[in-house]
Amino acid sequence: MSAARDAEIGRLWRSRPRSRFARASVVAMLGLVAWAWIGGGLVPSELLSARRLANLERFLGEVTPYPLQGRTFDLGVALRWAGDLLVERGLAAAATTLAISVAAIVLAAIVGAVLGAPAARTIASPEPWLPDPRRPAAPVAFAWRGLVTGSRAVMIFLRAIPEYLWAFLFLAMLGPTAWPAVLALGLHNAGILGKLGAEAAENASRREPQALRGLGASRAQVVAIGLLPMTLPRLLLYFFYRWETCVREATVLGMLGIVSLGYWIQDARARNHYDEMVFLILLGAAIVLIGDVVSAVARRVVRRAS
Amino acid sequence: MSQPPTGSRFVLEGVVVRHDGGGGAPINALDGVALAIEPGEAVALVGPSGSGKTTLLSLLNGSTRPSAGRILVDGSDLTELSPRQLRLVRASIGTVHQDLALVPNLRVSQNVLSGRLGRLGFLASVRTMLWPSAEDLRSAHALLERVGIPEKLFERTDRLSGGERQRVAIARALHQQPAALLADEPVSSVDPARARDAVGLLRELSRERGLTLVVSLHNLDLARSFFPRLIGLRGGRVAFDAPPAEVDEAAFEALYELADG
Amino acid sequence: MGDERPLPIGARGAVILAIVAAGAAAVPWLGLTPGSLVPSDGGLTLVGEFLVRAASPALTSEADPVPEGTPPLLWRALAAARTTVVFAAAAMSLALVLGLVLGFASSSAWWADDLRGRGRLRRVVAPVLTWSSRTLMVLMRSVHELLWAVLFLAALGRSPTTAVIAIAIPYGGTLAKVFSEMIDEAPRDAAHALRSSGASPAAVFVFGLLPRALPDMIAYSLYRFECALRSAAILGFFGFPTLGYYLKLSFENLHYGEVWTYLYTLFALIVVVDWWSGALRRRFLA
Numbered sequence: 001m002s003a004a005r006d007a008e009i010g011r012l013w014r015s016r017p018r019s020r021f022a023r024a025s026v027v028a029m030l031g032l033v034a035w036a037w038i039g040g041g042l043v044p045s046e047l048l049s050a051r052r053l054a055n056l057e058r059f060l061g062e063v064t065p066y067p068l069q070g071r072t073f074d075l076g077v078a079l080r081w082a083g084d085l086l087v088e089r090g091l092a093a094a095a096t097t098l099a100i101s102v103a104a105i106v107l108a109a110i111v112g113a114v115l116g117a118p119a120a121r122t123i124a125s126p127e128p129w130l131p132d133p134r135r136p137a138a139p140v141a142f143a144w145r146g147l148v149t150g151s152r153a154v155m156i157f158l159r160a161i162p163e164y165l166w167a168f169l170f171l172a173m174l175g176p177t178a179w180p181a182v183l184a185l186g187l188h189n190a191g192i193l194g195k196l197g198a199e200a201a202e203n204a205s206r207r208e209p210q211a212l213r214g215l216g217a218s219r220a221q222v223v224a225i226g227l228l229p230m231t232l233p234r235l236l237l238y239f240f241y242r243w244e245t246c247v248r249e250a251t252v253l254g255m256l257g258i259v260s261l262g263y264w265i266q267d268a269r270a271r272n273h274y275d276e277m278v279f280l281i282l283l284g285a286a287i288v289l290i291g292d293v294v295s296a297v298a299r300r301v302v303r304r305a306s
Numbered sequence: 307m308s309q310p311p312t313g314s315r316f317v318l319e320g321v322v323v324r325h326d327g328g329g330g331a332p333i334n335a336l337d338g339v340a341l342a343i344e345p346g347e348a349v350a351l352v353g354p355s356g357s358g359k360t361t362l363l364s365l366l367n368g369s370t371r372p373s374a375g376r377i378l379v380d381g382s383d384l385t386e387l388s389p390r391q392l393r394l395v396r397a398s399i400g401t402v403h404q405d406l407a408l409v410p411n412l413r414v415s416q417n418v419l420s421g422r423l424g425r426l427g428f429l430a431s432v433r434t435m436l437w438p439s440a441e442d443l444r445s446a447h448a449l450l451e452r453v454g455i456p457e458k459l460f461e462r463t464d465r466l467s468g469g470e471r472q473r474v475a476i477a478r479a480l481h482q483q484p485a486a487l488l489a490d491e492p493v494s495s496v497d498p499a500r501a502r503d504a505v506g507l508l509r510e511l512s513r514e515r516g517l518t519l520v521v522s523l524h525n526l527d528l529a530r531s532f533f534p535r536l537i538g539l540r541g542g543r544v545a546f547d548a549p550p551a552e553v554d555e556a557a558f559e560a561l562y563e564l565a566d567g
Numbered sequence: 568m569g570d571e572r573p574l575p576i577g578a579r580g581a582v583i584l585a586i587v588a589a590g591a592a593a594v595p596w597l598g599l600t601p602g603s604l605v606p607s608d609g610g611l612t613l614v615g616e617f618l619v620r621a622a623s624p625a626l627t628s629e630a631d632p633v634p635e636g637t638p639p640l641l642w643r644a645l646a647a648a649r650t651t652v653v654f655a656a657a658a659m660s661l662a663l664v665l666g667l668v669l670g671f672a673s674s675s676a677w678w679a680d681d682l683r684g685r686g687r688l689r690r691v692v693a694p695v696l697t698w699s700s701r702t703l704m705v706l707m708r709s710v711h712e713l714l715w716a717v718l719f720l721a722a723l724g725r726s727p728t729t730a731v732i733a734i735a736i737p738y739g740g741t742l743a744k745v746f747s748e749m750i751d752e753a754p755r756d757a758a759h760a761l762r763s764s765g766a767s768p769a770a771v772f773v774f775g776l777l778p779r780a781l782p783d784m785i786a787y788s789l790y791r792f793e794c795a796l797r798s799a800a801i802l803g804f805f806g807f808p809t810l811g812y813y814l815k816l817s818f819e820n821l822h823y824g825e826v827w828t829y830l831y832t833l834f835a836l837i838v839v840v841d842w843w844s845g846a847l848r849r850r851f852l853a
Contacts, residue, residue, distance in 0.1 A: 005444055005447060005448070008456070009440075009443050009444065009447050009459065012459045013460055016461075017462060021846070021847070021850060022851055025843070025847055032652070033656050033660040035653075036652070036653040036656035036657040040650075040654075040656075041727055042653070042727050042728050043727075044728045046728065047726060051724075052723045055723060056722050056723055059723075060722075096596070096597065099593035099596045100593070100597060102589045102592075102593040103593040103597060106589075106590035106593075156841070157834060160833065160834045160838065161833065161834065162798070165800070165801065165811065165814070165833075168804070169617070169818070173613055173614045173617070174603070177597075177603045178597035178598060178599055179599060179604055182597065232579065233579070236579070236582065236583075239586075248711050251711060251714075252713045252714065255713065255717075265717065277717070277721065281714050281718065284711070285706070288709040288711075289709050298582055298585075301578050301579075302578070302579060302582055364763070367764075368763065392765075393766075394765065396762075396763055397764060398765075399763075399764075401760065401764065405756050407756035407760035409757045409774070409775065410779075411778055411779070420761060420766075420774055423764065423767075423770045424761075424764045424766050425765070426770075427767075428767060428770060431766070431767075431773075431774065478764075482764050
């Protein structure tokens, strides 16, 4: 009885639905992590060597604001030190950081729209929003498919290369204006927003665009009147999510030599003024937090309105 | 098998459950309910939606706390128990929820075996769920066989039909080795043709295992033909509590009449 | 919101207007004139030379003469890619542990009400745990990984482990935030059912709640792994031997073909991970 049941369970187990791909993926991921820690030359214990600990101690001493080093703590002195730093560099750099993030995300939205629209199969097809009623002439269909593939490839490339790298390359070509930072953030995020926008367009209901199309509206008209109002709330959410990361990245891009907060962080680092460096890093964190809060409020407004 | 000799005994004394109505005055989902359900009894709760059937069931399995009154399961007052003791009582009561409440992306075997988690420590739970013993699988397979879908043992739960999923939920409740079985609207998750089968199965299973059975039902015909005792609820109060023969059409109709004023 | 008269443009219109205004204000503040977008003559030749090499990335070292003992270019690119993957994978594994622990601690789901409102321990400890872990998460992720790297470089000096930790901290914070949101938003029906069958809070969380959030969590983790590859590559700019290090070096030596080789290597890494996570998602996580 029990043996028969066990045999039956064994049979069911062997014929259970399973996926080799999922199994292989899990094995590959675990293997990758194990390999990274074992064979990757990482020696965590080395962090606790005497030399490094001495270095850490020195660093912690230097993080104390300069006027207070080797003295008893005085809040007034500390505040004056922080205030001077803010007025001299911090506030202007913070404003520049925010300005870069805003300009970049607006640029990203514009470029993303240009690249994303032709990447949506519902828009870029011989018969938009219709499931191919009659097979159109091969060259026409081929051209549209090429457009979809081409715009997608450009977007993948834009987002595969990190912002920092783009900024480095642009900086060499354009010199130290704000453009390299804006372009780098703008193009990388255009790749992301374009992809998300194309997905939103493809997943949107086809009924309204089809109805408009039936009334004789052009492709652009359908996008503007039918598609955009439907997908706008979602696009705005993506816009603000990406803006948050833009703020984060804009801080850091300054380390390449653009006058955002990162520039002064790098400057303090180069002069070994670790007190200023840590203070400015914390200021950067504060800006990121402000950005997150503004974005959260804006996203809530958008959600409520839709 | 360590079957308890008899089912649970439930006693409710002056039970009130108050919900905070959204911004307005609090609403009494149950309002002074007193009743006793004896071991091995089969009871149907009938009444319109919002009459308090689901709330009553969630009191019986110890997942809702009464605002006033006492609930005794086999003599122990649920509101007085420590979390650990309460878990033991919960483990002795199997529930088939209205929405079935299975985990869709687990295998059927895992959903069935998860019924026993109340009786296991954490490490034993992990073992049962991830590396079930042959004994676990035999037990799950036997239960699935009893409810009619043994071949689905290792299927992903979300690939099953509604009726099959309900049977998984019943098997999970039975794998708890409960002393009582509760079912909330078991008819709502299957098509009407299967409704009779579902209620009949619950009745059979609890009879052969000596479980106390409490089922909430919309369908009065089903309640009448399967259960020796009907409890009518209306507006959170017991309207009647009697064998079907003593409940006439007028009493049923009164249950569904709109409350006036 | 209720019965207020709607604004003439609506809330959405106001948001868009604010975006446009902010963008318009940013342009003069940054001095973004079209003129400054045109590279100088030197810049222009550089752009030309650089872009031309996009079609012909270098296959062998462009240094002339090749310094003694330098490994072949493709070998170097592969080694740099290997380091990049090592950093990203190690950092992600650490970030996942951080993210799961903090995400678990800051999710409100696992300590949700019990029948007796008396669990003193749970009543006091749970909110404290929740809020302290949320604060920690915010601190971790509001400092960029490069800035964490800068801090660690100053505090401990250069070591591959510092690079891994620098990535793991902000990523751990982000994963924790997203995980806790995913867990809190996952359907609770199965969790309630397990609870009503007497399962302990830990078992309810692991077997009732976690499986329902898991597909989303896996998809997001794969996406973050892709991001970690980019971050690891960039850390090369601070002297770690990842792709960024060699890329920067080649660019500064005007070896543009090599730059493109490294760029395409990074691109290939990203595309492979992108394809992999896409394939997994399409098959299982839909």
